[in-house]
Amino acid sequence: MTVNISEPEKLLPIDGIRLAAGAAGIKKSGATDIVLIEICEGARCSAVFTQNRFRAAPVLISEKHIKQASPRLLMINSGNANAGTGESGYRNAVKTCELAAAQLGCSVEEVLPFSTGVIGEHLPVECFLNALPSIVQSLASDYWLSAAKGIMTTDTVAKAVSRQIEIDGEVITITGIAKGSGMIKPNMATMLGYIATDAAIDHALLSDCLKSSVESSFNSITVDGDTSTNDSCVLIATGRSAVSEINKRDERYEVFIKALNEVMQFLAQAIIRDAEGVTKFVEITVSSAESYNDAKTVAYTVAHSPLVKTALFASDPNWGRILAAVGRAEVDNINVASLSIFLGDVCIVKNGGRDPAYTEEAGQTVMSQDEIAITIDMAQGDQQATVWTSDLSYDYVKINAEYRS
Amino acid sequence: MTVNISEPEKLLPIDGIRLAAGAAGIKKSGATDIVLIEICEGARCSAVFTQNRFRAAPVLISEKHIKQASPRLLMINSGNANAGTGESGYRNAVKTCELAAAQLGCSVEEVLPFSTGVIGEHLPVECFLNALPSIVQSLASDYWLSAAKGIMTTDTVAKAVSRQIEIDGEVITITGIAKGSGMIKPNMATMLGYIATDAAIDHALLSDCLKSSVESSFNSITVDGDTSTNDSCVLIATGRSAVSEINKRDERYEVFIKALNEVMQFLAQAIIRDAEGVTKFVEITVSSAESYNDAKTVAYTVAHSPLVKTALFASDPNWGRILAAVGRAEVDNINVASLSIFLGDVCIVKNGGRDPAYTEEAGQTVMSQDEIAITIDMAQGDQQATVWTSDLSYDYVKINAEYRS
Numbered sequence: 001m002t003v004n005i006s007e008p009e010k011l012l013p014i015d016g017i018r019l020a021a022g023a024a025g026i027k028k029s030g031a032t033d034i035v036l037i038e039i040c041e042g043a044r045c046s047a048v049f050t051q052n053r054f055r056a057a058p059v060l061i062s063e064k065h066i067k068q069a070s071p072r073l074l075m076i077n078s079g080n081a082n083a084g085t086g087e088s089g090y091r092n093a094v095k096t097c098e099l100a101a102a103q104l105g106c107s108v109e110e111v112l113p114f115s116t117g118v119i120g121e122h123l124p125v126e127c128f129l130n131a132l133p134s135i136v137q138s139l140a141s142d143y144w145l146s147a148a149k150g151i152m153t154t155d156t157v158a159k160a161v162s163r164q165i166e167i168d169g170e171v172i173t174i175t176g177i178a179k180g181s182g183m184i185k186p187n188m189a190t191m192l193g194y195i196a197t198d199a200a201i202d203h204a205l206l207s208d209c210l211k212s213s214v215e216s217s218f219n220s221i222t223v224d225g226d227t228s229t230n231d232s233c234v235l236i237a238t239g240r241s242a243v244s245e246i247n248k249r250d251e252r253y254e255v256f257i258k259a260l261n262e263v264m265q266f267l268a269q270a271i272i273r274d275a276e277g278v279t280k281f282v283e284i285t286v287s288s289a290e291s292y293n294d295a296k297t298v299a300y301t302v303a304h305s306p307l308v309k310t311a312l313f314a315s316d317p318n319w320g321r322i323l324a325a326v327g328r329a330e331v332d333n334i335n336v337a338s339l340s341i342f343l344g345d346v347c348i349v350k351n352g353g354r355d356p357a358y359t360e361e362a363g364q365t366v367m368s369q370d371e372i373a374i375t376i377d378m379a380q381g382d383q384q385a386t387v388w389t390s391d392l393s394y395d396y397v398k399i400n401a402e403y404r405s
Numbered sequence: 406m407t408v409n410i411s412e413p414e415k416l417l418p419i420d421g422i423r424l425a426a427g428a429a430g431i432k433k434s435g436a437t438d439i440v441l442i443e444i445c446e447g448a449r450c451s452a453v454f455t456q457n458r459f460r461a462a463p464v465l466i467s468e469k470h471i472k473q474a475s476p477r478l479l480m481i482n483s484g485n486a487n488a489g490t491g492e493s494g495y496r497n498a499v500k501t502c503e504l505a506a507a508q509l510g511c512s513v514e515e516v517l518p519f520s521t522g523v524i525g526e527h528l529p530v531e532c533f534l535n536a537l538p539s540i541v542q543s544l545a546s547d548y549w550l551s552a553a554k555g556i557m558t559t560d561t562v563a564k565a566v567s568r569q570i571e572i573d574g575e576v577i578t579i580t581g582i583a584k585g586s587g588m589i590k591p592n593m594a595t596m597l598g599y600i601a602t603d604a605a606i607d608h609a610l611l612s613d614c615l616k617s618s619v620e621s622s623f624n625s626i627t628v629d630g631d632t633s634t635n636d637s638c639v640l641i642a643t644g645r646s647a648v649s650e651i652n653k654r655d656e657r658y659e660v661f662i663k664a665l666n667e668v669m670q671f672l673a674q675a676i677i678r679d680a681e682g683v684t685k686f687v688e689i690t691v692s693s694a695e696s697y698n699d700a701k702t703v704a705y706t707v708a709h710s711p712l713v714k715t716a717l718f719a720s721d722p723n724w725g726r727i728l729a730a731v732g733r734a735e736v737d738n739i740n741v742a743s744l745s746i747f748l749g750d751v752c753i754v755k756n757g758g759r760d761p762a763y764t765e766e767a768g769q770t771v772m773s774q775d776e777i778a779i780t781i782d783m784a785q786g787d788q789q790a791t792v793w794t795s796d797l798s799y800d801y802v803k804i805n806a807e808y809r810s
Binding site: 051052053054055081083084085086087088089118119120182183185224225226227228229304305306307310311313314316318319320321323324325326327328329334336349351352353354392393394396397398400401402 | 456457458459460486488489490491492493494523524525587588590629630631632633634709710711712715716718719721723724725726728729730731732733739741754756757758759797798799801802803805806807
């Protein structure tokens with residue numbers, strides 16, 4: 001099941017980017033499992049990677065390569081995470097980069113490898129050897145949807161979106177794709193996400209844009225609290241639009257980052273709408289907190305509570321579970337006596353206790369919807385954070401109990 | 406379902422303790438819902454309470470009363486947590502203490518109230534008013550099993566155990582009961598637990614015993630990571646045994662605390678064996694860590710991972726999920742290159758990667774058992790911690806989706 005998400009429409013090409021996707025036999029099903037994103041010369045590229053200590057081999061290599069050279073090729077495989085594979089996993093990933101570099105006529109350091117799928121199995125290099133020549137031949141600018149489909153694992157819907165903005169009378173286009181459905185609580189990074197724009201933008205500013213957008217998008221979602229070993233997000237600016245370089249935090253920058261945030265949040269929310277076993281799309285906002293970190297910690301504690309998540313699945317306004325989760329959040333100060341909790345617009349907890357005006361019927365009406373907003377007003381300050389999450393259903397258990405079988 | 410737990414046998418009375426249990430109509434099913442534990446004059450009593458900020462009214466009152474007087478009565482109701490009920494909830498709890506004190510002929514401060522059940526509904530004081538007189542009449546020393554049954558909520562099996570030790574040729578008896586099945590990750594406290602001994606023991610030492618035993622028992626278990634608003638644990642020493650007072654950390658103290666630890670761990674593990682939806686009893690040990698806290702944080706991170714828990718349910722040796730959970734644990738230093746992970750006696754990860762000698766068959770054999778040990782060797786120091794947890798099954802979702810319906 002999914003919640004209010006459909007196949008991507010009208011994906012716009014980005015001048016300077018070509019893509020290709022093919023089936024190399026890494027997935028036993030025969031589905032598409034290698035995606036290439038070719039980047040023009042002169043483009044700028046920024047990336048963030050998972051903070052999990054067990055970083056997969058391709059993450060280690062991509063992080064190294066992007067420091068050594070400006071990337072010309074992103075090579076993503078699905079069906080195998082190449083994580084927990086030790087030194088031979090690292091050597092395998094280097095070999096696949098060498099194969100791709102030879103096909104494309106670039107240096108090994110200009111290739112960034114990415115992998116997603118089962119952890120702990122060795123990457124079949126021979127699949128790359130056999131399939132890369134023909135996949136490279138098919139590179140074209142309008143294959144964004146094929147790329148979005150090719151990086152899927154337990155995803156059921158491709159996640160992709162385009163936005164256009166006008167600056168100085170000229171158009172800038174942003175197109176992004178992402179994948180992810182389980183093992184989702186990106187930490188300082190994201191599940192796989194690739195966003196490209198034809199904007200020209202200063203390299204340091206581009207990195208700032210990526211970090212800031214990731215914080216309020218991919219770093220604000222959770223399915224199961226499990227941070228993947230392979231999370232990565234790349235932002236590419238080809239500089240091919242007619243708009244002159246954005247090189248300071250002026251009005252043009254604001255217009256650009258607003259559109260970028262929209263693209264990143266759309267993709268992050270798409271991951272939740274297609275979360276493993278999802279039946280509810282849940283937005284948790286913690287407002288009036290002392291700090292952004294406090295707000296986010298409380299929101300994540302509620303979002304991770306299996307009791308809250310099963311109540312959401314049951315459409316049960318069992319708000320005591322929300323209150324209990326808030327109360328165990330690891331933040332220094334919580335003033336329970338002044339705290340309020342809302343389900344949608346319905347106040348359930350006021351001044352730390354059940355709102356006298358609350359009725360079970362009012363709570364039930366909100367919980368029966370497939371999109372639910374929970375707001376926790378801390379009454380302590382002026383900071384706020386929002387996270388998005390899914391519920392915990394029979395299908396979540398089914399999908400994860402049967403994943404490898 | 407439960408894992409290797411059966412009805413308690415041979416519970417031994419504690420001289421100085423009388424118990425009673427009755428049905429007061431708080432539970433709609435008509436099951437036993439009020440339990441009294443009467444404590445003799447001169448006994449010593451120590452208690453720990455939940456660290457959840459939303460502490461239930463009875464927790465607030467018990468913590469206050471135990472500072473004011475030596476408890477003569479523990480009054481526990483199931484079927485209603487009296488949490489999230491604000492000021493009227495507090496007044497209701499005080500009223501029930503007044504009713505009990507009048508029946509027993511003691512002061513209000515000598516009564517400690519405890520509640521467990523649904524959060525957010527008002528405690529029906531009239532049930533206490535009507536039922537207490539006859540329940541008080543039935544107080545007797547051999548009702549430990551009735552008490553263990555009377556405090557159950559979603560528990561399917563009563564949890565209780567007795568131990569006897571000999572000191573200086575005389576016998577000391579310890580008997581304890583506990584309840585809990587969901588919303589289980591006690592923090593500095595426990596789900597409801599009541600342990601009594603006829604030992605004479607210095608009051609400060611008694612408190613030390615409780616804190617130390619709780620840390621390695623109730624504070625080392627988790628079902629769902631959700632710390633309850635009502636967790637409480639009480640240790641009573643009536644001093645009626647023939648053994649002279651234990652008042653220093655000598656050999657007699659060591660004999661006593663070893664037996665107490667056994668009782669507390671038995672009860673804590675019983676909660677996991679009867680956890681909501683449990684099909685696997687899982688012991689997670691983190692060894693060779695830099696600190697006890699690091700070890701416990703890593704163990705709890707693995708124990709809370711929904712992906713690890715669903716793999717356990719599926720008997721799937723999907724060890725990549727264990728590795729990913731270790732890698733995201735919030736401890737400062739993890740040296741992945743030297744870390745090892747074992748499933749039972751089978752080494753799965755060696756020096757941070759898959760052990761070349763590991764076979765799927767060997768992992769499968771361990772995972773197919775209903776009691777599974779996971780050991781994570783950090784190769785960093787000499788500290789270790791063990792936590793116990795359950796798996797995440799369809800029944801866990803079912804039980805928690807249908808709890809209030």
